[in-house]
Every structure is written in structure tokens, then in C-alpha cells.
Amino acid sequence: MDYTLGIDVGSSYIKMALVEYSDTPVVVDLVVEKIRKRNPTQLINMAVDNLLKKHDMLYDDLLYVASTGEGELVERKRGHFYSITSHSRGAYHFHPDARTVVDMGALFCKVMSLEAGARVKNYAMTGQCASGSGQFLENITRYLGITIDEVGPLSLESKEPAKLSGICAVLAETDVINMVAQGMKTPDIVKGIHESIARRVVSLLSRLKVESPVYVTGGMAQDVGLVAMMNELSDERNLNLKIAASTSAVGAGAIGAAIWGGFRHYKLLGVATA
């Protein structure tokens, strides 16, 4: 059997996917480690060793080890795939009907439109500003005294979402502090934040003229309130899109990297695979 490993190094989490590679790849294991204040490289080495031990494997048993995200932090690897390519393949693995993938991570949001076989046709991403990112949302939860898991359900409760600055994370954070001080309801604040983030993503979707269905990957895909808001704003703009969270959204990058690794291995050997 051919096994490949994908390691997705994000700014908050490290994700690792062990894949049994074939024309119909199977995800054998998915590990998600929060970096906290640990050295990412040491953490990766440790996590890889643990994963191999768990499956009674040696490093040399792996056909291809691929990094994605901040790949330079991965010491032992054969190759690196850019996150756009990896996330597209990861989402496509679970949803072969995917025509568009939105990767919403801690720092950036990226929109990719796909051709058959998960080949990236076009892409766009948010700029330097952090106001469209998961890190921003995580910061906000501290002001509101809630956990990140509570954000989505709370947002769905809101009837009158607050209006936030959609331009700058610093201004938006100031807005939130003021709203808390004014006694505004938490669900309304949260939904306002979702609207601010979703508006940026929907603008990207509109700009790229993407096709449905759209699958969301990355940590923010688990936020049901955000995905609901993206659908709401997409309908408002008549984009006619069906937006849903991808299966294994957090691990999509690692899974995609592992699958591309297997594909690349055989391509180098001159053997075509799916």
C-alpha cells in the first residue's frame, strides 16, 4: 500500500493527514495540534513521530511527505504545495462536485474556482488587512467573553445585527469594544462581525464569477453563523450560489497536500494517476 503524509502548518494549528494513496485515496488519520506557544518545527517532528508510531510505520514507508501553508517550518519533507492547490484538492476529495472552494484560515481568506480534477482555474484572496480572518474573530471572542465554538450558534439567534467597520480590523475591534460598553446584545454583535467578514468573501466570489456549489475549508468553515451569513449575502446579490462547509474542513489543506504528494510521486515516475 502507498501512504502519503500532508502537513499543513497554519498560524494557530498544525494539521497532518495520513492518506492511503490510490486512484481513490482514503484518509487514514487526521491529527490537529494547536501550536500555542510551542516551537512549531519541534511540534511537527514530535507529531509526525507519534503518528508513525501509532500506525506502526517508519518515515521511509511514506511515499511522499508534502507540506502546505508555512512549509519552511517542516524539516523533513519531499515537497511543498501552495495552500490554494492543497485546499482545492482536499475539498474536492470529499465533494467531487465542487466548483469553488473558499479557504478561510486564521490570517487570509482565499477563493478558488476549480476545473475538473481539482485543477485551480482562478483564485483571489483578501489583502493584508486581518479583518476578514479567523484570528480577528478569535480576538473578538475575548472582548465578548465567549468561546469560539459559541460564535456560530449565537450569531443565528440575532434579529438585529450590529453594523461594523468592514475595512479595518483595528477599527472593527474598536467598534466591538464600544458596542459591549453600550450593552448591545452579544448575538447582534457576533452577527455584525459575521456580516463584515462574509461581505468581503462574497465580494471575492462575485469578482471571480464563480460557480456553485461552493465549499468552505479552514477553521472558520466550522462557524455555522458565518456560512449562513455568506449564503444570505450571496442571495442578496443574486449570485445563485450554494455555500456549505466542507467535510473535514480543518484538515482539507493537509489532506489535499497528501493526495497531491501521491499524484506527484507517480507523475515523476511517468505514471499517470487520477
Place this chain on the structure above:
Amino acid sequence: MKDKAYASMIQTARDLFEDLSFEYASKWKSKDKSRRVIGFLPIYIPKEILHALGMLPVGIFGAGDRLPVIKGDAYFQSYICHLPRTVVELALNGNFTGFDGFIFPSICDVIRNLSGIFKLQLKDKFVRYLDFPQNFQKNIGGEFYRSELDRLIADLQGLNGKKMEPKKLNDAIKLYNKNRQLLKDLREIKRDRPQNISAVDYYLVLRAGNTMSVEDHNDYLEKLIELVDKIDVMPEDKIKVIATGSFCEQPPLGLIKTIENAGCYIVEDDFQLGHFWFPEDIPENSSDPLESLIDMYLHKSTFSSAVYEGDQPKGELLAEQVRDLKADGVIFCAPSFCDPALLDRPLMEKALTKHHIKHTSFQYHENLGQFHVIKEQAGTFADMIKLWE
């Protein structure tokens, strides 16, 4: 594994790169009263002439992101590249106090005008705009170039009273031939085993060659090549690219690192093109060594945006280079507002497209600090070639 000796040698090159007070040149000069330090701008100057006259050529490649530009901006319009701004800043801040003169080779109008600014601002220094021939016939371009070099030599001799002697020029040619050969040896390792020396380390080593004396750089290279050759690490699965367009204003180290980390081994670049201006040795025992320098320039110069292409289109030469090096693609990374690089780019892109060679392009400035967009572009370029070509 890369050992401590390797790390220490790279640190030496990095220290020289970081040092904007040019301490190495000051120390070199202090060893003999007749020694002179001459700064030169990109791309190529005949350093052998300076060496034969007891002078140290020191490359002036701007200051990257290591110097905030305060005064320099006042001398240039917003549509001018960044390099002359940090060069003026260095000059007005007194960083060139230990220099005795400056040579500005003809490359573009900005560099020519920069020589004018130096003439006005540094009146006690020797300043020369060195024009190179764009006609390569011996009786026209050759005559012109000889008159330029004769005038340069006559004026340089006035700086320390030393006379140009054919033997000394032949000796200098020999030293620089050795330097060129060592650099080519290192480049060969970089091409064959790019995992042995990173693009940034390689760049720093080349930059050091425009700060150190040629004797010191030769010693340095001999030791380094021995170390690099022994390194035993597995290559990563990356594409091989040629980076072009960065021959004058230098890309930030972060940009070079970004390209490599995005999945590209840089097997050829023009960042320090002057070192590789001639593909072969200059004759070492000529009775007229100046003629040898002139002949080499006329007939053996590498292709460059600063040189008229004549009947050898640069795009075709670049495509040939891609084929020779078995590169997977070309990255055009040119400084913003660099006329020579950006005017050549469409023609080169057209030639590459004609030959079905993949290419991508972006612009930078020497003090660029954010590389995310470039990483994205280089990364997707690498993925596209790795997966779908």
C-alpha cells in the same frame, strides 16, 4: 548536514552585506597609504583596471530595507526606482567618507543622473560616468571604449600617483579569471545540487565578492566550495527556475527566500550579473591587456538589458538558457520603474511563450517587506508546473 564552518562562512558574507559603513574597505585601505577605494554601481565595470592601480572596487547596490530614506526622496520623482534613493541617502549620511571615487557604468538615465548628483554633492571625490559601447565593431565601439578606458585610467592614476603597467593588469586579469572560475564552480554546484546552498546564502557569497578584495574572495570561495561540495542532503521536489530582471536594484533577501520556499530552486539569476559578465577567461599574458579587456567586452559580454542585443535577440538567448539548464520556467522579477528590465520583459515573454516555456512576473522594490502576494504567485506557478505540465 550543513556544519558550523559553513554557517560561520555564510555569516561572514552576511555581515559584509549588512554593513553600510563599509568597514572592510576602510580596514583594507588603512594598510597602505597609496590604497584607494572606488565605489561602483551595477552592473559591470572592468575591476581589473582598479586592481592594477592598487584600488579596491566596492559594489554599491543600495541599502535595501536597512536604511530609511529621508533625504534621498527629495532628489527623485515618484516614478524613479528605489536604488538611487538609498544611494543618495548613504552619500549624504557620510557612509562613503572612506571612498575616494565612484564609477557609474552606463545602464540607464537614472544611474547617469545619479553620477551628476554625486558630482554636485561630493565635490572632493572622483566621480566618473563610464560609457560602454553599444556598437561592437572594433574600429567603432572598440575605439570608443579604448578612449573611455584611457581617460578613466589617466584620471584614476591621479588619485594615488601609480602608473598603469601591463604586467600588473595581466596579474589582475589572472586573479579575476580565478575568481570567475571559482564562482562558476559554485554556480555549478548550485545548479546540480541546489539543496546544498540556499539561494540566499549563494546570493550573499556573490555579494561578498563585490565588497572583499579579489584575493580574499578567492580564498573565501576555495574554502566555501570545499564545504558546500561535501554537504549531503536530499533535494526537495521543487521546480527549477531562472530569475531575471534584478541586475541593478537588488531584490530583498526575503524575496529570494520567498521564491525558494514557494517551491522553486533558482538555478540561474542575474542578481550579481557583473561576476558572470564573461563566460570565459580573459587572456592573461597579452602584451596589450587593455585590448584584451576591450575585445572581451565587445565579443564575449553576456546578454543583458543594459547592452544592445544586435542580431542576437535576448528572448531567444534566454530561451536557450532555459533549455541548456533544463529549467522548468522563468520568473521575471524586476524592480518597479526599472526601464531596462521592464522594457525588455514583453519581448522576452513573447519569446518564451513562442518556445512554450512557462513564465510569471512580478515587481519589487529593494525595501519591500511583505512577500505574501509574491509567495502566492511563485507558489501557484510552481504547483502548476509540478502537477499539470
